[in-house]
Amino acid sequence: MEKRNRKTSTYSSITTKSKEKGYLKVKKNKFYVTKIGKVLINQLKKYFTNLVDYNFNSHIKKILIKISDNKISWKNVLDVFLKILLNNLNKQKTSRKRRNDK
Known part of the structure; x- marks a missing residue:
């Protein structure tokens, strides 16, 4: 039960923030992605x-x-994750720079 509540509260904060930023709207208890939300999803x-x-x-x-369980090192996992994240960020920056240079 506790795990479920944590997950629900996580989703709740995500949806609240998404509504605040204008990425989605709620009508008749249904979520609808806004135009800017679709752009964000495509970029992600x-x-x-x-x-x-x-x-x-x-x-x-x-x-x-x-x-x-001490089967793998958290430092190694974090290193791999950060390398992937930085690579993704660099791709996005390069693409953005190319678009701005045109």
Whole structure:
């Protein structure tokens, strides 16, 4: 029960922030992605594919279990994650720079 509440509160804060930023609207208890929300989703899929993948959450959960069981080093996991993240950020910056140079 406690795990479920934590997950629900996480989703609740994400949806609240998304509504505040204008990425989604709620009508008749249904979520609708706004135009800017669709642009954001497309950009995330384009440059941060591994982070918005549906399996990302379960993959990270398995890694965290291995870390807690001392089967893998959290420092190594963080190093790999940061390398991937920085690579994605650099791709996005390069693409943005090319668009601005045109």
